[in-house]
Amino acid sequence: MSNLVEGKNIVIMGVASERSIAWGVTTSLHKAGANLIFTYRQERSYGKLTKLLDKHNIEAKLIIPCDVASDESITNAFNSIKEKIGVIHGVVHSVAFANREELKGEYANTSREGFLLAHEISAFSLVAVTKAAKELMTEGGSIVTQTYLGSERVIQNYNIMGVAKASLEASVRYLAEDMGKYGIRVNAVSAGPIRTLSAKGVSGFNEKLGVIEKKAPLRRNVDQDQVGDATLFFMSELSRGVTGEVLHVDSGYHIIG
Numbered sequence: 539m540s541n542l543v544e545g546k547n548i549v550i551m552g553v554a555s556e557r558s559i560a561w562g563v564t565t566s567l568h569k570a571g572a573n574l575i576f577t578y579r580q581e582r583s584y585g586k587l588t589k590l591l592d593k594h595n596i597e598a599k600l601i602i603p604c605d606v607a608s609d610e611s612i613t614n615a616f617n618s619i620k621e622k623i624g625v626i627h628g629v630v631h632s633v634a635f636a637n638r639e640e641l642k643g644e645y646a647n648t649s650r651e652g653f654l655l656a657h658e659i660s661a662f663s664l665v666a667v668t669k670a671a672k673e674l675m676t677e678g679g680s681i682v683t684q685t686y687l688g689s690e691r692v693i694q695n696y697n698i699m700g701v702a703k704a705s706l707e708a709s710v711r712y713l714a715e716d717m718g719k720y721g722i723r724v725n726a727v728s729a730g731p732i733r734t735l736s737a738k739g740v741s742g743f744n745e746k747l748g749v750i751e752k753k754a755p756l757r758r759n760v761d762q763d764q765v766g767d768a769t770l771f772f773m774s775e776l777s778r779g780v781t782g783e784v785l786h787v788d789s790g791y792h793i794i795g
């Protein structure tokens with residue numbers, strides 16, 4: 539796997555800590571030879587990211603802010619990438635948000651504002667980022683987002699985020715059709731539950747981990763590295779015939795009734 543994405547310029551959005559799925563993706567892509575560009579939202583995440591990069595001896599080609607709630611911020615981020623890097627070959631979208639108080643209890647209690655916010659940050663952002671990234675993907679490319687089974691099935695407490703993930707996965711398919719003619723593929727990885735900062739916001743998260751250990755075919759939980767390697771597959775030529783796909787990296791849990 540050492541040169542699967544050698545020399546490719548890949549943008550990673552969503553490292554907030556060592557536990558972030560985007561950090562697992564970072565280590566996989568780094569080992570496979572990619573040039574990495576990072577975006578972050580909060581200053582705190584910037585601090586964590588730079589420390590992690592130092593600790594693991596990974597050199598970032600560029601680190602820039604990008605708040606996907608703002609069109610201007612997305613435009614500025616991709617303009618900076620264009621100016622300082624030029625052509626890009628991949629984007630890893632690993633970003634989501636919903637109000638914590640709506641990640642428990644009944645979905646029926648979701649507020650209008652909370653519904654719109656979850657969709658804006660967790661689904662529309664992929665659309666806006668794809669549009670901006672396309673301009674820099676003049677040699678073709680690959681865009682990968684991170685989703686979860688709560689889009690397909692009712693998973694207790696996941697609520698509005700499940701509905702936003704359904705929108706995200708449908709967006710993957712529509713964007714795959716749009717982007718295909720430019721040689722750009724769009725796919726999603728649907729990871730099993732992994733303990734991260736965002737996961738902590740979902741009520742009863744620890745119970746989900748226990749269910750996987752008991753019921754999933756592989757009888758164990760997945761980790762960030764496994765999601766990272768699946769994302770690497772989508773970033774590399776190994777997946778050149780695949781677009782519009784949602785690949786489950788969940789120890790097979792989704793096949794169990």
Ligand code: NDP
Pocket residue numbers: 551552553554555557558559560578579580581583604605606607632633634635659684685686728729730731732733734735736737
């Ligand atoms: P993290 O909390 O580590 O990462 C979430 C990231 O989203 C953070 O880097 C955060 O940045 C970013 N983010 C939130 N709002 C915005 C915004 N407005 N603009 C830009 N970035 C923003 O959690 P995960 O690694 O778990 O989450 C990454 C993705 O993986 C999400 O899409 C999540 O739904 C998905 N996923 C997670 C699973 C899990 O069990 N953990 C399972 C399946 C999918 P900042 O902190 O700087 O605000």
